[in-house]
Amino acid sequence: MSAYQDLMTALATRRPDQSAADDERLVLAALAKHAHELAEQIRADVIPELDEYGTREQQPEIDGRRGAADLIDPYASAGPVRPDEEPT
Numbered sequence: 104m105s106a107y108q109d110l111m112t113a114l115a116t117r118r119p120d121q122s123a124a125d126d127e128r129l130v131l132a133a134l135a136k137h138a139h140e141l142a143e144q145i146r147a148d149v150i151p152e153l154d155e156y157g158t159r160e161q162q163p164e165i166d167g168r169r170g171a172a173d174l175i176d177p178y179a180s181a182g183p184v185r186p187d188e189e190p191t
Contacts, residue, residue: 109136110129110133113129138175143172145169146166146169147174149169149172
């Protein structure tokens with residue numbers, strides 16, 4: 104399920120007695136998942152480009168895009184999205 108779907112489901116099933124701390128955890132988890140999804144999209148776009156067009160002239164741009172993905176979400180796809188979550 105995507106971060107958007109998770110958030111919409113949680114909002115639709117929100118209990119009246121739900122605390123502000125619960126709301127904050129929900130939003131932070133959705134933002135973390137969304138950041139991971141964006142970073143994985145960038146990583147997925149870079150790999151085929153490197154394989155097909157990877158030349159010395161393009162290496163700085165490819166490295167920059169990988170660096171951007173790591174800034175958005177430092178955890179690689181082989182590991183957990185966050186320390187308390189399941190691996191993807």
